[in-house]
Amino acid sequence: MAVAARTPLIAGNWKMNLDHLQAVAFVQKLHWTLKDAKHESESVETAVFPPFTDIRSVQTLIDADKIPFALGAQDLSVHDSGAYTGEVSGAFLAKLDATYVIIGHSERREYHAESDAVVAAKVKAALKHGLVPVICVGETAADLEEHGASAVPVSQLEAALEGVPASADIVVAYEPVWAIGSGQAATPQQAQDVCAALRGVIAKVLGDEAAARTRILYGGSVKSANIASFMREPDVDGALVGGASLDANEFAAIIRFEKHVGV
Ligand code: PEP
Numbered sequence: 001m002a003v004a005a006r007t008p009l010i011a012g013n014w015k016m017n018l019d020h021l022q023a024v025a026f027v028q029k030l031h032w033t034l035k036d037a038k039h040e041s042e043s044v045e046t047a048v049f050p051p052f053t054d055i056r057s058v059q060t061l062i063d064a065d066k067i068p069f070a071l072g073a074q075d076l077s078v079h080d081s082g083a084y085t086g087e088v089s090g091a092f093l094a095k096l097d098a099t100y101v102i103i104g105h106s107e108r109r110e111y112h113a114e115s116d117a118v119v120a121a122k123v124k125a126a127l128k129h130g131l132v133p134v135i136c137v138g139e140t141a142a143d144l145e146e147h148g149a150s151a152v153p154v155s156q157l158e159a160a161l162e163g164v165p166a167s168a169d170i171v172v173a174y175e176p177v178w179a180i181g182s183g184q185a186a187t188p189q190q191a192q193d194v195c196a197a198l199r200g201v202i203a204k205v206l207g208d209e210a211a212a213r214t215r216i217l218y219g220g221s222v223k224s225a226n227i228a229s230f231m232r233e234p235d236v237d238g239a240l241v242g243g244a245s246l247d248a249n250e251f252a253a254i255i256r257f258e259k260h261v262g263v
Pocket of ligand 1: 222240
């Protein structure tokens with residue numbers, strides 16, 4: 001398959017961390033750390049995914065100071081509006097200039113019983129409101145033992161892409177559940193093998209053009225010490241980073257992976 005030029009994406013999933021005041025201080029620090037290091041923001045896209053309550057404050061800061069970070073949410077409702085207490089519509093996120101929304105993170109699949117059908121409905125809701133879904137897939141340790149690494153992520157992605165048009169702008173994140181927050185990342189080869197299989201799913205469902213342009217991220221215990229090894233792999237186009245995205249210096253070092261890719 002022809003390799004398209006895909007701009008790497010480094011995405012920070014803050015989960016339920018940092019209130020809106022801390023978020024503003026953090027984004028300013030991250031921005032200045034990258035500026036001091038003369039990071040070229042066009043070569044690597046940076047995105048932050050704060051909690052809902054922070055998004056307006058972060059949007060205002062990014063806008064006022066022209067900070068070259070994309071903004072994303074960690075979830076959205078399948079509904080547009082109405083009597084759904086506690087839910088947040090994709091329409092509201094779009095109004096806040098959010099570009100991305102994480103869908104199907106393993107913590108939502110596990111703690112909020114999000115099925116493949118719910119994930120697929122959320123992907124459609126995101127696209128309807130002009131948001132780019134960051135579709136998370138990944139196997140548990142038990143899945144890995146029973147089915148190998150690719151089977152579960154492949155079937156999760158097939159389900160998530162049902163009914164999605166070939167022209168849709170999506171991002172896929174391969175996050176082995178056993179690697180999330182465990183300090184035990186997948187090997188670069190494991191990540192490459194599954195990301196290649198996921199690109200095959202995109203090719204089969206959405207076509208070769210979509211497969212060539214869609215970014216596939218690896219996530220699970222990514223840090224500055226291992227990011228370069230993942231980014232050397234041809235089918236890994238970036239990272240979804242949890243814990244390490246909460247430390248501005250560490251996250252900046254991950255974003256600057258090009259500086260240590262040859263190490
Ligand atoms: C995540 O939860 O998306 C994640 C990758 O977490 P961590 O980087 O902490 O493993």
